[in-house]
Amino acid sequence: MAHFDVVPVDESDDWTHPPFAGVVADGFVFGRGALDDKGPLLVVPEAVENLLAAGFAPAREVYLSFGGNEETFGDAAEAIAQALRQRGIVPWMVIDEGGAVVDAPLPFVRGAAAMVGVGEKGIATLQLSARGDGGHASAPPTRTAVGRIARAVDRLGPTTFRPRTPAGISRMLRLFSARANRPAGLLLRALAAMPPVTARLFARLGGAPAALVRTTIAATMQSGGTAANVLPSQATATLNLRIALGESVASATRRVTRRIGDRGVRVELLEGSEPSAESRTDNAQFALIARSVGTSHPEAATVPYVMMAATDSRYFHRFCPAVYRFAPLAMSAELRATIHGVDERVSVSELERGERFHRALLMGL
């Protein structure tokens, strides 16, 4: 799977090469979508065409699913998944974006790792709204609409949701423990054996580690008011929740509503998508991915993790138990920072390695 739509470019950004010209320079193809997700997309048909040209026929049926509205949370992949379901097809394995070959993924962990998303968090977009008495701002009541919304958002701190370590993260720590120096290795092994301790530690670290183990809430939009001296009669805030594996859109919405604890604040679910289950790592599918990584990126260990953002594969994990999120391209931290940003680019040699990965995968089916 892959998608060919891209996020827009801010015209005021200073790109080294124009974002829609496909300039090849210094061994890289520059352009919006180079990593997300046109590079990972094009290595798939490249591998298929090369195998077809060589007269190869795969042992299983292969379906290519390329969507055109992933970046807007669209339904192209849903339609593709539905078409397969209607034909009674349950894929043996699904592979989509959401992982990459990265260097030194955790502090003290040496070497490259092919990070494969074995699960994916869910999403809920909630709108909070409050009404208040409009009027002159010179004599405000104790509780205004904006004040109610501000208090509600403030109540939704990081402890709103309990942390829990997915099995894939414990396995990731166990694999990393072998590649860390001695004291760090012992710590990682201990954490791998004690998921509740990992959950508490990662939650305390905040940022990405915390997002791996708990449902997060980000207030992303606010509105209300028409003039500086007018009390608004209504105010709203939009919350973007990323729902941890094991929870649900409904349970997360209930918890948010309880936490806010204010009947004057209406909580409305605008859209939601359930978190995935975890795909196994002790099966033939994961072993095939690891073998294919061995062909394209022999320096990298194949390691499971949990994807914090949403991918098109969310429409497949509902009926297919083996869904993996992995683009077979090395992406340094610097390159990952260009995704949705400035100077997004993909190295030509990585495209070649990506093609090799998919060729190995198809030949190993």
Ligand SMILES: CCCCCCCC/C=C\CCCCCCCC(=O)N[C@@H](Cc1ccccc1)C(=O)O
């Ligand atoms: C120890 C941890 C190591 C971490 C290694 C990370 C390796 C992964 C590297 C790169 C992966 C990049 C994948 C980028 C995919 C982004 C998908 C995305 O942004 N999806 C959107 C979907 C969406 C949702 C709601 C509205 C619009 C779009 C998202 O989730 O926001």
